[in-house]
Each structure stands twice: as structure tokens, then as C-alpha cells.
Amino acid sequence: MVASRQTKWAVGITGASGAVYGFRLIEVLLAAGVQVHLVMTDAGWRVAKEELGLSAAKRQEALEGKFPGAMAEGKLVYYPNADIGAAIASGSFLIEGMIIMPCSMGTLASVAHGISDDLMTRAADVMLKEGRKLVIVPRETPLHAIHLENMLTLAKLGVKLVPAMPAFYYGPQSMSDMVDFLVGKVMDQIQIEHELYRRWGDEHYGAESPDHHRTD
Numbered sequence: 215m216v217a218s219r220q221t222k223w224a225v226g227i228t229g230a231s232g233a234v235y236g237f238r239l240i241e242v243l244l245a246a247g248v249q250v251h252l253v254m255t256d257a258g259w260r261v262a263k264e265e266l267g268l269s270a271a272k273r274q275e276a277l278e279g280k281f282p283g284a285m286a287e288g289k290l291v292y293y294p295n296a297d298i299g300a301a302i303a304s305g306s307f308l309i310e311g312m313i314i315m316p317c318s319m320g321t322l323a324s325v326a327h328g329i330s331d332d333l334m335t336r337a338a339d340v341m342l343k344e345g346r347k348l349v350i351v352p353r354e355t356p357l358h359a360i361h362l363e364n365m366l367t368l369a370k371l372g373v374k375l376v377p378a379m380p381a382f383y384y385g386p387q388s389m390s391d392m393v394d395f396l397v398g399k400v401m402d403q404i405q406i407e408h409e410l411y412r413r414w415g416d417e418h419y420g421a422e423s424p425d426h427h428r429t430d
Contacts, residue, residue, distance in 0.1 A: 222249045223404065224302045224312035224341075226334045229257020230353040232316035232378055233265045237280060239315050239397050244281065244289055246406050251291045251302050251309065252277070253333050257318070295333045302337040311347030312337055313400055316378060319354050319361050325373075326364040342371055349403050351396070353378040374403045384412040 223243060227236035236258075243250050254262070259270040268276040277285060277292055284290035293300040301307040314321065314334070321334060325348075330336040341348040350373055354361060365375055376399050380392045391411070398410030 219308065220249050221247065222251060222309040224251045224253065224309060224337055226312060226314035226317070226321075226337065227252070227254045227258040227262070228314065228316060228318040228321045228334065229255055229261050230316035230318040231261060231265065232351075232353045233258065233262040233268075234393055235351060235353075235378065235396055236315045237262070237266065238393050239313065239400060240281065240290070242397055242401065242408060242410065243406075244284055246408070248406070249289055249291070250284075251293065253293045253295055253300070253302070253337060255295050255318075255321070255332070255334055293333055297333050298336060300333055300337075303333055303340065305340050305344045309346070311349070311404065312341045313349040313351070313404070314338065315349070315351035315376075315400060316353035317350045319352065319364075322350060322352055322368070323360070323364050325350070326367040342373075347374070347404060348372075349374045349376060349400055351376050351378055351400065376400055376403060383414060 225236060225240055225243070227233060240250050240252065259273060262268040263270045268280065274292065277290065281290050285292065293302065302309060302312070324330070324335045325338045328339060330339040338348060350368065352365065352375060369375060376396070378396055380386070381395055384395065386392045386395065394410040398408055401408045401410065
């Protein structure tokens with residue numbers, strides 16, 4: 215009998231604004247016992263430096279500081295984006311799927327058109343060809359027609375698109391609440407349970423008033 219393997223997910227972080235989304239996702243996946251295989255573009259590192267203060271020069275050390283012990287224990291595996299021979303570049307490497315969060319329009323376009331000239335896009339292409347889950351969190355505004363056409367192309371291929379759009383029905387009180395909402399939406403797509411945000415209809419919303427749905 216073959217022993218059950220550890221759940222594995224690839225996470226990609228690109229140069230779109232919103233590095234906090236990707237790093238929070240990694241925290242949540244690690245807490246759920248998932249082995250995370252991380253790839254970041256150079257632009258992703260630059261944004262992480264600007265938005266989170268992480269060192270783009272000492273990348274390994276930056277990750278070790280952000281996720282203490284995770285790399286040493288094999289829970290977090292990091293690949294340079296130029297490492298086209300990394301495990302996640304091969305369909306024979308068994309993994310549940312990949313999440314690109316946040317995803318720039320450049321990376322999204324490459325994936326939509328089968329251009330896989332770095333590890334990020336090659337890994338995403340592998341998910342498509344192997345029929346595995348691919349979740350993309352695009353972060354750009356406003357969107358023009360090419361952006362929308364590329365998203366439609368991916369949606370037709372079964373890619374789950376979770377735009378970085380906040381919600382307010384659950385009563386967020388902080389930026390962290392809004393980040394957790396989006397991370398929670400991604401966790402829903404990959405079917406891992408969480409308590410990152412309050413769901414509509416949860417008992418802690420309280421009873422609705424009789425006039426709640428009135429439109430007059």
C-alpha cells in the first residue's frame with residue numbers, strides 16, 4: 215500500500231500590487247498543514263520590498279524571517295523564477311494545483327496564450343495541461359479589452375479567477391480583515407476549510423429585521 219502524500223500547493227507572487235495577499239495566503243496554507251512551493255518574479259520581489267519591507271537582495275533570509283522554521287522543516291519550498299527545471303515545472307511532480315496571488319496582467323497574458331518562458335508561467339502551464347486546479351487573483355484597475363479577453367480565455371479553460379475585490383457585508387474593521395476575506399475566497403476555491411471571514415447567514419450576523427429586504 216502506498217502511503218498518502220502530503221498536500222502540496224504551488225503559490226506564485228508576481229509584481230502586481232498586493233504582495234500582502236500572497237504572503238498571507240502562504241501563512242494560512244502552512245497553518246493548514248499544506249506544503250507550499252513558492253515562486254516569485256523579480257517584480258514580485260520588488261513590490262514585496264516596497265509594500266512589506268522585505269529584502270529583495272537576500273531572498274532566502276527574507277522568507278526565513280517571514281515564515282520562521284518553515285523552510286528548514288521542508289514546509290515551504292522556494293524556487294527562483296529562473297529555475298525552469300524546478301519540481302513544479304514538471305507534470306510528473308504530484309501537486310494539487312497552483313495559486314497566483316496577486317497576478318499581474320503580464321503574467322496572466324502569458325498563461326492565457328501558452329507562453330511559458332519562466333518558472334511562474336511554466337508551472338501554470340503544467341496545471342492546465344495536467345488538468346489540475348489553477349486559481350488566479352488578477353490585480354489591475356481599470357481593465358481594458360485585452361485584459362478581459364485574456365481572462366475569458368482562461369475562464370474557458372477552467373481557471374478560477376478571483377479578482378482582488380473587497381466585500382463589506384461581513385463588516386471588516388481593518389485592512390487585515392479585507393486581506394483575509396480575499397484569502398478566504400481563494401481557500402474556498404481550493405476547498406480547504408478556514409475561518410478567515412464571516413459568511414453570509416452565519417449566526418453571528420444576528421437576526422435580520424423583517425424589513426431587511428424591503429425595497430419600498
